[in-house]
Amino acid sequence: MGFEYVPIAFFFGLATAIIGRGKGSSFWLWFLIGGLLPPLGLIAVILYRSEKDEPERQCPACGKAVKLYVQVCPRCGTDLYLPDPAEVRHPGVR
Numbered sequence: 073m074g075f076e077y078v079p080i081a082f083f084f085g086l087a088t089a090i091i092g093r094g095k096g097s098s099f100w101l102w103f104l105i106g107g108l109l110p111p112l113g114l115i116a117v118i119l120y121r122s123e124k125d126e127p128e129r130q131c132p133a134c135g136k137a138v139k140l141y142v143q144v145c146p147r148c149g150t151d152l153y154l155p156d157p158a159e160v161r162h163p164g165v166r
């Protein structure tokens with residue numbers, strides 16, 4: 073530890089921040105976490121539940137994938153009601 077720690081912390085901070093931002097969270101918050109706790113911060117951000125894991129379904133009118141809680145399609149403006157459970161997709165679950 074010492075001088076060599078700095079680029080490692082920077083690298084982990086940057087990687088953590090990029091993943092965090094990609095999940096719709098704060099870039100600088102995750103940069104700080106990843107820099108202070110290099111391996112743990114990176115693991116935490118990977119496990120962090122993202123907006124992208126929300127269940128989604130397809131708009132029946134235009135086919136756009138929208139989140140389950142969205143009530144009006146952002147592309148075509150169709151009113152969306154609670155869908156058939158068979159149409160619900162879980163992108164975070166494979």
Ligand SMILES: [Zn+2]
Pocket residue numbers: 131132133134135136145146147148149150
């Ligand atoms: Zn639509």
